[in-house]
Amino acid sequence: MNSNLVYLVPLMGLVGLLYTLWKFSWVSKQDAGTDRMREIAQYIAEGAMAFLRAEWRILTYFGIIVAALLGFMGSRSEESHWSIAVAFILGAFFSALAGYIGMRAATKANVRTAQAARTSLSKALQVSFTGGAVMGMGVAGLAVLGLGGLFIVLIKFFAPDALATAKEVTRAIEVLTGFSLGAESIALFARVGGGIYTKAADVGADLVGKVEAGIPEDDPRNPATIADNVGDNVGDVAGMGADLFGSYVATVLATIVLGHEVTDSNGAALNDTFNGYAPILLPMLIAGVGILFSIIGTFFVRISDSAGISTSVVQRALNLGNWGSIVLTAIASYLLCIFILPEGNMYLRSFEFTRGDVFGAIVVGLVVGTLMSIITEFYTAMGKRPVMSIVRQSGTGHATNVIGGLAVGMESTFLPILVLAAGIWGSYELAGLYGVAIAAAGMMATTAMQLAIDAFGPIADNAGGIAEMSELPKDVREKTDTLDAVGNTTAATGKGFAIASAALTALALFAAYVGVINANGLEMDGINIYKADVLASLFVGGMIPFIFSSLAIRAVGEAAMAMVEEVRRQFREIPGIMEGKGRPEYDKCVAISTEASIKKMMLPGAIAIISPIIIGFLLGPEALGGFLAGATVSGVLMGMFQNNAGGAWDNAKKSFEKGVDINGQKYFKGSDPHKASVTGDTVGDPFKDTSGPSMNILIKLMSIVSLVIAPTLAGIYAGENNSGAEAANTKQERSIATKTPVATSGTAVMYK
Numbered sequence: 001m002n003s004n005l006v007y008l009v010p011l012m013g014l015v016g017l018l019y020t021l022w023k024f025s026w027v028s029k030q031d032a033g034t035d036r037m038r039e040i041a042q043y044i045a046e047g048a049m050a051f052l053r054a055e056w057r058i059l060t061y062f063g064i065i066v067a068a069l070l071g072f073m074g075s076r077s078e079e080s081h082w083s084i085a086v087a088f089i090l091g092a093f094f095s096a097l098a099g100y101i102g103m104r105a106a107t108k109a110n111v112r113t114a115q116a117a118r119t120s121l122s123k124a125l126q127v128s129f130t131g132g133a134v135m136g137m138g139v140a141g142l143a144v145l146g147l148g149g150l151f152i153v154l155i156k157f158f159a160p161d162a163l164a165t166a167k168e169v170t171r172a173i174e175v176l177t178g179f180s181l182g183a184e185s186i187a188l189f190a191r192v193g194g195g196i197y198t199k200a201a202d203v204g205a206d207l208v209g210k211v212e213a214g215i216p217e218d219d220p221r222n223p224a225t226i227a228d229n230v231g232d233n234v235g236d237v238a239g240m241g242a243d244l245f246g247s248y249v250a251t252v253l254a255t256i257v258l259g260h261e262v263t264d265s266n267g268a269a270l271n272d273t274f275n276g277y278a279p280i281l282l283p284m285l286i287a288g289v290g291i292l293f294s295i296i297g298t299f300f301v302r303i304s305d306s307a308g309i310s311t312s313v314v315q316r317a318l319n320l321g322n323w324g325s326i327v328l329t330a331i332a333s334y335l336l337c338i339f340i341l342p343e344g345n346m347y348l349r350s351f352e353f354t355r356g357d358v359f360g361a362i363v364v365g366l367v368v369g370t371l372m373s374i375i376t377e378f379y380t381a382m383g384k385r386p387v388m389s390i391v392r393q394s395g396t397g398h399a400t401n402v403i404g405g406l407a408v409g410m411e412s413t414f415l416p417i418l419v420l421a422a423g424i425w426g427s428y429e430l431a432g433l434y435g436v437a438i439a440a441a442g443m444m445a446t447t448a449m450q451l452a453i454d455a456f457g458p459i460a461d462n463a464g465g466i467a468e469m470s471e472l473p474k475d476v477r478e479k480t481d482t483l484d485a486v487g488n489t490t491a492a493t494g495k496g497f498a499i500a501s502a503a504l505t506a507l508a509l510f511a512a513y514v515g516v517i518n519a520n521g522l523e524m525d526g527i528n529i530y531k532a533d534v535l536a537s538l539f540v541g542g543m544i545p546f547i548f549s550s551l552a553i554r555a556v557g558e559a560a561m562a563m564v565e566e567v568r569r570q571f572r573e574i575p576g577i578m579e580g581k582g583r584p585e586y587d588k589c590v591a592i593s594t595e596a597s598i599k600k601m602m603l604p605g606a607i608a609i610i611s612p613i614i615i616g617f618l619l620g621p622e623a624l625g626g627f628l629a630g631a632t633v634s635g636v637l638m639g640m641f642q643n644n645a646g647g648a649w650d651n652a653k654k655s656f657e658k659g660v661d662i663n664g665q666k667y668f669k670g671s672d673p674h675k676a677s678v679t680g681d682t683v684g685d686p687f688k689d690t691s692g693p694s695m696n697i698l699i700k701l702m703s704i705v706s707l708v709i710a711p712t713l714a715g716i717y718a719g720e721n722n723s724g725a726e727a728a729n730t731k732q733e734r735s736i737a738t739k740t741p742v743a744t745s746g747t748a749v750m751y752k
Contacts, residue, residue: 005274005281005285005340006148006151006152006155006277006281006284007152008285008288009144009147009148009149009151009152009281009284009285009287009288010144010145010148010149010152011288012144012288012289012291012292013140013141013142013143013144013145013146013148013149013288013291014141014145015141015291015292015295016137016138016140016141016144016145016291016295016448017137017138017141017142017145019133019137019141019295020101020134020137020138020141023130023133023134023137024104024105024108024134026130027105027108027109027112027127027130027131027134028108030112030115030116030127031112031115031116032111032112032115033111033112033114033115033118033466033470034470036469036470036471037111037114037115037466037470037472038111040111040226040465040466040469040470041107041110041111041466043226043586044107044110044226044229044230044233044462044466045107047226047227047230047590047594048103048107048230048233048234048238049103050590050594051194051197051230051234051593051594051597052099052100052103052234052238054594054598055189055190055193055597055598055601056096058598058602059092059096059186059189062185062189063088063089063092063182063185063186066088066185066609067085067086067088067089068085070084070085070088070178070181070708071084071085073709073712074175074178077711077712077715078711079170079171079174079516079519079520079711080171080174080175080711081158081171081174081175083154083157083175083178084174084175084177084178084708085178086178087150087154087175087176087177087178087179087182088178088179088181088182088185089182090146090150090179090182091146091178091179091180091181091182091183091184091186091249092182092183092185092186093182094142094143094146094179094182094183094245095182095183095184095185095186095187095190095242095245095246096186096190096242097142098138098139098142098143098241098242098245099186099190099237099238099239099241099242099245100238101134101135101138101139101142101241102134102135102138102139102237102238102240102241102455103233103234103237103238103241105131105132105134105135105138105455106131106132106135106232106233106237106455106458106459106462107233107462108131109127109128109130109131109132109134109459110131110229110233110459110462110463110466111463111466112127112131113127113128113131113459113460113462113463113480113483114463114464114466114467114470114472114476114480116128117463117467117476117479117480118472118473118476120305120479121303121309121313121314121479121482121483122302122303122304122305123305124460124463124479124480124483125301125303125314125317125456125483126302128456128459128460128463128483129298129301129318129452129453129456130298131455131456131459132451132452132453132454132455132456132457132459133298133448133452135237135241135451135452135455136294136447136448136449136450136451136452136453136454136455137291137294137295137448137452138241139241139244139245139248139447139448139451140248140287140290140291140294140447140448140451141291141448142245143183143245143248143249143252143287143447144284144287144288144291146179146249147176147179147249147252147253147284147287148284148288150176150179151172151176151256151284154172154173154175154176155169155172157172158171158172158175159171159172162275163268163269163275163276166269169260170260170519173256173257173260174516174708174711176253176256177253177257177704177707177708178708179249179253180246180249180250180253180704181701181704181705181708183242183245183246183249183250184246184249184250184697184700184701184704185605185609185701186242186246187242187243187245187246187247187697187701188246188604188605188608188694188697188698188701189601189602189605190238190239190242190243191235191239191240191242191243191693191694191697192239192552192601192604192605192690192694193234193239193597193598193601194231194234194235194236194238194239194597195235195239195552195556195686195689195690195691195693195694196552196555196556196559196593196596196597196600196601196690197227197230197231197234197235197593197594197596197597198228198230198231198232198234198235198236198593198689198690199231199235199556199560199685199686199689199690200227200231200556200559200560200562200563200592200593200596200597201224201227201228201230201231201563201589201593202228202231202682202685202689203556203557203560203563203564203682203685203686204224204227204560204562204563204564204566204567204589205222205224205225205227205228205563205567206678206681206682207560207564207682208222208224208564208567208568208571209221209222209224209225209567210678211675211678211679212568213571213578214670215578216468216669218464218465218468218469219468219469220468220469220471220580220584221577221578221580221584222567222584223566223567223570223571223584223585223586223588223589224563224566224567224589225465225469225586226586226589226590227563227586227589227590227592227593228465229461229462229465229466230590230593231593232458232461232462232465233458233462234597235689235690236455236457236458236461236491236689237455237458237459240451240454240455240494240693241451241455243498243693243696243697244447244450244451244454244498246697246700246701247444247447247498247501247502247505247696247697247700248287248444248447250505250509250700250703250704251283251437251440251441251443251444251501251504251505251508252283252284252287252441252444253509253704254437254440254505254508254509254511254512255282255283255434255437255438255440255441255508256280256283256284257508257509257512257515257516257707258279258348258433258434258437258508258511258512258515259279259280259282259283259434259437260279260280261348261349261434261515262279262346262347262348262434263276263346263347263348264344264345264346264347265345265347267347270342270346271342272340272341272342274340278340278341278342279341279346279434281340282336282337282340282341282358282438283437283438283441285336285340286329286332286333286336286362286438286441286442286445287441287444287445289329289332289333289336289445290325290329290444290445290446290447290448291448293324293325293328293329293332293446294325294446294447294448294449294452295448296324296325296328297321297322297324297325297328297446297449298321298449298452299321300317300320300321300324301317301318301320301321302317303317309478309479309482310482311382311482311485311486314482314483314486315381315486315489315490318453318486318490321449321452321453322373322446322449322450322453323370325446325449326366326369326370326446329366329442329445329446330362330363330366330442333359333362333363333442333445334359337355337356337358337359337362338355338359341355341358342355343355348431348432348433348434349432349433349515351431351432351433351434353430353431353432353434353435357430357431357435358430358431358434358435358438360430360431360435361426361427361430361431361434361435361436361438361439361442362438362439362441362442363442364423364426364427364430364435364439364442365423365427365438365439365440365441365442365443365504366442366443366445367423368419368420368422368423368439368443368500368504369442369443369444369497369500369501371419372416372419372420372493372496372497372500373493373494373496373497375412375415375416375419375496376412376416376492376493376495376496376497376643376644376647377489377492377493379408379411379412379492379644379647379648380488380489380492380493380644380647380648380650380651381489381651382485382489382651382654382655382658383655386408386411386412386648387408387648387651387652387655388655388660389404389407389408390404390405390408390648390649390652390677390680391652391655391656391660391662391673391677392404392662392663394652394656394662394673394674394676394677394680395662395663395667395673395676397672397676398675398676398679398680400676401649401652401676401677401679401680402679402680402683404680405645405648405649405652405680405683405684406645408644408645408648409641409642409644409645409646409648409687410641410645412640412641412644412645412648413637413640413641413644416496416500416640417636417637417640419500420500420503420504420636423439423500423504424436424503424504424507427439427504433507433508433511436504436507436508436511437504437505437508437511437512439504440501440504440505440508443497443500443501443504444501444505450494450497451494453490453494454490454491454494456483456487456490457483457484457486457487457488457490457491458487458491459487460480460483460484460486460487461480461484461487463480463483464477464480464481464484467480481654481657484654485651485654488647488650488651488654489647489651491647491688492643492644492646492647492688495639495643495647495688495692495693495696496640496643496644498693498696499636499639499640499643499695499696501696502635502636502639502695502696502697502699502700503632503636503699505700505703506628506632506699506700506703507632509700509703509704509706509707510625510628510629510632510703510706512707513625513628513703513706513707513710514526514625516707516710516711516714517621517710517713517714519714520710520711520714520715520718521714521715521718522621522714522717522718524621524622524625526625527622527625527626527629528622529626531622531623533619533620533622533623533626534622534623534625534626535626536619536623536626537615537619537623537624537626537627537630538626538627538629538630539630540611540615540627540630541615541626541627541628541629541630541631541632541634542630542631542633542634543630543634544607544608544611544630544631544634544635544698544702545631545634545635545638545639545695545698545699546634546638547607548604548607548608548691548694548695548698549638549642549691549695551600551603551604551607552604552686552690552691552694553686553687553690553691555596555597555600555601555604555690556685556686556690557686558596558600559592559593559596559597559600562592562596563589563592563593566588566589566592567589570584570585570588604694608697608698608701608702608705609701609705611627611702612624612627612628612702612705612706612709613705613709615627616706616709616713617709617713617716620713620717621710621713621714621717624706624713627702628702628703628706631698631699631702632699632703635695635696635698635699636695636699638691638692638695639692639693639695639696641692642687642688642691642692642695643687643688643692643693645684645687645688646684646685646686646687646688646689646692647684647688648684649677649680649681649683649684649687649688650681650684650685650688652677652680652681653674653677653678653680653681655677656668656669656671656673656674656677657669657674
């Protein structure tokens, strides 16, 4: 293998981290505003850190137990190694670190965005987006550095002189799956725990503060408002950072696993200049150049100081940065395919393709990602037909608002699924299963930019809360609300992008799972749903996203009930609180959200990890394949439905804050239709920020767990099959010796 080229991968990750440090330093130097603003920002930062410490304490015990089990399984398998436990711990640590970097950047940028909004919308966008860029580049940089660096170490250790088709490389890649398992495990708990935290506080603050007491959002008299702002960081920033870190790693890993199976026409290693490693190196290098061009894309996100306060102006600036990074990455991917992949035909499980076909699959992935973002923006953006339909239905009450939001969410699955299906079909026709995987890698290449755009929204939301609690002029809140409205749309498009990439990645991981099963002596060409155990597992898998969502939404509801009671108690018992003279007990609400999220994140997370293990060992590898198929289809649909419904409800509510026309009459904040929209937004909160975005982690995590246990499953069931075959042969020999007829699969009877 050309060692110089592979070292470029972690080097590009380091470039991303250096950019992160540079921009973090720039954000820290910006003006943090008045003493009151600094005080509120400090409350938010301390609350966020308190949650992370409590979460990490629990997840440390989980990590130790899982690492010990993985080490035990790896030491007993010829296809794995005890060091898979070390890879798992590294993946978990990097995932937690990615979330921490994002949270630190956000809690620095929020108050500075509020202060910048006192100057201009341009300056506020610059500060909030730079805070998001710190998170985006940090997450991508850690992922590429961790995965690329660990790949080099494992290859040097297990297969220093081997060709890419050698058994030693298979072992190295199996150990590498532990890194992805660690990343996805932490991501799931961070996303679910953070989602429960933020939505419990948000729902409690909205129901009592805005609906019952009639006070503005983020009013300092509301005891839940600090917890609500803390939740924006631990859920929408730290949770999201760990989420996309895991997605990024899983996508590249799936392509590496399938790239390892790519051969020439004789089944031998490719005749390239990298000892047959070209299909393995390609996804890592695409991820690396994606970081570089995402950094370039950040310089396109600018608006002039003279620009009006308009969501369209901000959205256009973000789109320019996003599309710029996508186009540049596509050009670089073409050059990488020409430079790295060999001329002539390549093969994966008898499917023939060329390097031109591989580039075509990458383009398909980029197109699918772009279309998913456009479609999601249409269904969730203010002023568009879906959101306006919810606005109009708010005019007739709370129930019709909820009905309208559910209808929009269900409708919103139609076009994305068609685009996704076309992408799967197109990428497969071009380059087989490797094409599907590399399409997902192409889609995720600009994750750093996607995450920067996604993360700036919660920062702007926090900035608005700080402005409200600090009693800054109304024009400051108007600017932060403009950024927040765009942030709601970009958050929804980011979730649509993530669920689409998750579907492609889960399909690639399933293909990798089948390959590992077959490589370990058990032939499995596909899933036969005519088998009772496979069909039963298909339905069980389809049920998992529903029960997972139920647990997550119920956790939000129960925690929100406790929050509502606490806020009501403080309004009732603290003298002068409504007059602004009494001091709310913010810490009590922060404690309720923290305790509820830590307790209630464990069961959904355990289901995601344990269910594929139970199905696999109880019913076998093929039944587990059926389980994964059912969970993937159901999870993708549930994720799209919940993300888009929640995003549309949220922006329907924000439409009233700017004023909307219903049947010739103008309605604003505080009107009855606005109160109905608050109810819809409250219903949609756990949809879009807890259970919905967890779907993409859920389906990938179950696929990765299956990939990790695949060698053990294959060994167990291959042994049973061999024993069964030997028993059948012995029975047949005994029957022949005694001239006893033996029935065959037909109606004939065989004698000696």
